[in-house]
Each structure stands twice: as C-alpha cells, then as structure tokens.
Amino acid sequence: xxxxxxxxxxxxxxxxxxxxxxxxxxxxxxxxxxxxxxxxxxxxxxxxxxxxxxxxxxxxxxxxxxxxxxxx
Numbered sequence: 001x002x003x004x005x006x007x008x009x010x011x012x013x014x015x016x017x018x019x020x021x022x023x024x025x026x027x028x029x030x031x032x033x034x035x036x037x038x039x040x041x042x043x044x045x046x047x048x049x050x051x052x053x054x055x056x057x058x059x060x061x062x063x064x065x066x067x068x069x070x071x072x
Contacts, residue, residue, distance in 0.1 A: 016054070018045070020061035027058050044068070 021027040028046045032038060039047040045059045060069045 016056050018057040018059050020063040020066060021058050022063055024058050024060055029060070043062075 035051040
C-alpha cells in the first residue's frame with residue numbers, strides 16, 4: 001500500500017491510496033464487480049473510484065517486494 005500525494009493545491013483530498021496487486025486486470029475486474037467505477041486505465045496502473053467517491057489506484061508493483069514490475 002502506498003499513499004500517493006496528489007498535485008492538486010486545494011480540495012477535500014490531496015492524496016490517495018495505491019494498492020500493489022499480483023494481477024491488475026483480474027483485481028480491477030473484481031473491484032468493478034464490487035461497485036467501483038473505472039476512471040482511467042494506464043500502462044502500469046488503473047485508477048478506480050470507490051462507491052463512496054474515493055479515488056484509488058491498482059498498480060503493477062510487486063505486492064511482496066514493492067518493486068515496479070514493467071510489462072512489455
């Protein structure tokens with residue numbers, strides 16, 4: 001889990017949580033089935049919005065080591 005500081009200078013939230021996951025596509029599908037909304041899908045991370053409006057990311061970081069896994 002990583003707390004990512006956002007670059008916005010104002011607003012109710014200036015950071016959000018990033019979760020390292022073993023299989024980002026599968027985990028994103030699971031979150032969507034639980035009510036999350038897709039905000040954006042990038043090469044190495046997916047931005048989702050929880051049902052209560054909180055934005056968070058799923059990343060390709062290794063959940064055990066925290067190291068970045070770069071897919072081709």
